[in-house]
Amino acid sequence: MYSIIVVPPPTPEDEHRPAQIRLAPGERLTFGRAPGNDLPIPHDGVSRGAGELTAQGAFWILSNLSAQATYVVENPEGAGEHIKVGPGRLDAPVPFEFSRIVLPAAGDLLTIEVWAPRHDYLREGAGPDGDTTAPAFSVDRTKRYFAVLAALCEPRLRGDPHAPLPTVDQVVDRLRPVWPAASRTSVQWNIDYLAVKLRLKPGPDTADPGPRLNGKKESLVSLALRFDLVCEDDLVVLAGPSARAAR
Incomplete structure (x- = not known):
C-alpha cells in the first residue's frame, strides 16, 4: 500500500x-x-x-x-x-x-x-494490562471555561497564526450568543481557572503561589493550540443554539 x-x-x-x-x-x-x-x-x-x-x-x-x-x-x-x-x-x-x-x-x-494519508494505530487490547494512564490535559467541552478558551483561540484558528488575542471585553461579546450573562469578572475568573487547570499555575491546594504568570492569555492559547486542546471544529461551541442546529 x-x-x-x-x-x-x-x-x-x-x-x-x-x-x-x-x-x-x-x-x-x-x-x-x-x-x-x-x-x-x-x-x-x-x-x-x-x-x-x-x-x-x-x-x-x-x-x-x-x-x-x-x-x-x-x-x-x-x-x-x-x-x-x-x-x-x-x-x-x-x-x-x-x-x-x-x-x-x-x-x-x-x-x-x-x-501522508496513512494512519497507523495501536489495536485495541494490544497494550499492557494495568491501570489506565491519566490524560495529560482533561477538558470538558460542555463547560463554560472551554467556551472561553475557544473564544481566545478563535482568531488564530481562523487562519491568522499571529493574530492578536481578543481582549476580555471582546471575549464577553463573543460569548453572548451562548452565555448571555457573561461579564468581565466571570470571563476573567474562567481564564484564571484555566491557568490552574492546565497547570500553568499551582492549584489552590498548595501554599506556593508559583511565579507571576505574565501573558496569561498568550500562554493558554499557545498551550491549547500546540496540543490540539481546541481545534477549528470546536468553535461550534461559540455559536448560538439555532446555528448549531443548522449544522
Whole structure:
C-alpha cells in the first residue's frame, strides 16, 4: 500500500506529468532541475539535484541536496506551523499529514504538496494490562471555561497564526450568543481557572503561589493550540443554539 502522495507543481508545458505520484514505504523520489530526476522541475533557480523524498510508513523524510537554499515545509492546516530544512540536511522527518514544500527559486517560490494519508494505530487490547494512564490535559467541552478558551483561540484558528488575542471585553461579546450573562469578572475568573487547570499555575491546594504568570492569555492559547486542546471544529461551541442546529 502506498504511504505518501506527492502532488508536483503545475507545469503547463509538460502534459505527460502525472497529477500525483504515489510512494510505498521505502520508496524514494528525487526532484531538481536535471531531467534525470524522478520529478524534474525546469526552473533556473532550482538545483540540478535539489532534494529527495522518502516514504516511511505513516510519515516521510526530506533531504535537502541544495548547497545554499533552505527549504520550508508548511502545514497548511496548522495556523502557520512549519519546519525549515537547511542546505545539505539529510533525512529530516516531516510529521504533517498535509505538507507544502516551498522551494526558493531565483525570486519565485515553487511548491510541492505531499500528503501522508496513512494512519497507523495501536489495536485495541494490544497494550499492557494495568491501570489506565491519566490524560495529560482533561477538558470538558460542555463547560463554560472551554467556551472561553475557544473564544481566545478563535482568531488564530481562523487562519491568522499571529493574530492578536481578543481582549476580555471582546471575549464577553463573543460569548453572548451562548452565555448571555457573561461579564468581565466571570470571563476573567474562567481564564484564571484555566491557568490552574492546565497547570500553568499551582492549584489552590498548595501554599506556593508559583511565579507571576505574565501573558496569561498568550500562554493558554499557545498551550491549547500546540496540543490540539481546541481545534477549528470546536468553535461550534461559540455559536448560538439555532446555528448549531443548522449544522
